[in-house]
Amino acid sequence: VGRLLLEEAEAAAFEHGRMMLRLEVRQDNPRAIQIYEQSGYRKIGRELDYYEDGATALRYEKTLRGDIPVATEVPFYQQTCEFTCGPCCLMMAMAYFGPGFVPDPVMEIRLWREATTVFMMSGPGGCEPFGLAVAGYESGLAAEIYVSFYGALFLQSVRSEDKRRVMELAQVDFRRRAELYGIPVNYRSFGLDDIRTAIAEGKLVLVLISGFLMFGKKVPHWVLAIGDDGDHILIHDPWVEDERQETILDAANIPVPYGIFMNMAQFGRDGLRAAITLGKRDSQ
Incomplete structure (x- = not known):
């Protein structure tokens, strides 16, 4: 009973x-x-x-999963460092669109080096949308950026002016290369329809969220939107908290109700929204 x-x-x-x-x-x-x-x-x-x-x-x-399975056609990869969520999501997309590619920790760190802001908060830098889009493009994917803020991102996470200067310079480079590659940029907040449309077109979407709803920490975090069942956006979350006894069951193909997804898909006091749609290069 x-x-x-x-x-x-x-x-x-x-x-x-x-x-x-x-x-x-x-x-x-x-x-x-x-x-x-x-x-x-x-x-x-x-x-x-x-x-x-x-x-x-x-x-x-x-x-809670309902009848939604854990296994999907999009391979799942668990991040091995606290600051590599973006590169791990990117590798999952690379493995999906390029079946010969197998994610591993070496590529995880390589992609992080190629997309990092160098510094963020009190530790190593995370990744921002232009750096991830450029890294994805250079890895053979088509990319399109949505970002709700024009200037350099995450500067408020550090106090040192020297660190902010380095972060700004890194992002200037990312934006120049994105323009050089012709990566489309939408300077606006994405809506749920943007995510659903991209998925319906066979793309995957790297989405910036606040980690607070997922694991109780107010930190920027990247997840990969891989599906849409009409009520939920299905995501792969590369962060698996071993200390909380989490497994892939808690991180792969998670069904997130539309309303909760849009609430979590913003970061900071200004509600920054950022996403990168990823697809095969010849699809655009």
């Missing part, structure tokens, strides 16, 4: 446009814990003195 009730709760949550289901269970209830873990829930926390009698609660979470 417990399993059936759990399945009904998951189905109802999925039908109401929810991405995840979270629950608490007493630490001294091994039978319930076993049911949850066998049903795909992963432990994400522990709350002391949670119940009236002072008992400890364990917090669990599960990504």
Whole structure:
């Protein structure tokens, strides 16, 4: 009965446009814990003195998928560094459009070096849309950029004027090369229809999101939009949190309801939106 009730709760949550289901269970209830873990829930926390009698609660979470499978025609690749989400998404697209290509950590770092802003926040630089589009073009893909801001991006993430100068110079180079290659640039916020249209045309879309909704950190993060089922944008998220017991089940072909997708697909106080459509070079 417990399993059936759990399945009904998951189905109802999925039908109401929810991405995840979270629950608490007493630490001294091994039978319930076993049911949850066998049903795909992963432990994400522990709350002391949670119940009236002072008992400890364990917090669990599960990504809701409905009937959507994990396996897709778009290969999944898990990032091996904290700052290589963009290059990993790019490699997944390269593997899809060029079946002979096999992603690996060497190419992961190479593409990062080719697209990085050098600095970002307190660590190594992430990647911005022009650098990723140029790297994709130079790897044989057709690319088109959507970006809602004209100037250099992510400068507010560092305090040092020297670092900002380096970031600006790197982005000047990316933009010059994008213009040289004739990569189309749309200086506006993309809409849901832009993403859905690109996917319907057989393209994949690299999308900048805030990591807050995915893993609780307000950092820029790239995911790859690979499908559209009429209610959800399906994404590959290269970040798999091993410390939270995540697996590919929690990161590959994730169905994200349209409304949640558009809420997460912006970053920073100014709501920066950025995306790159990717396809075969001869398709444009």
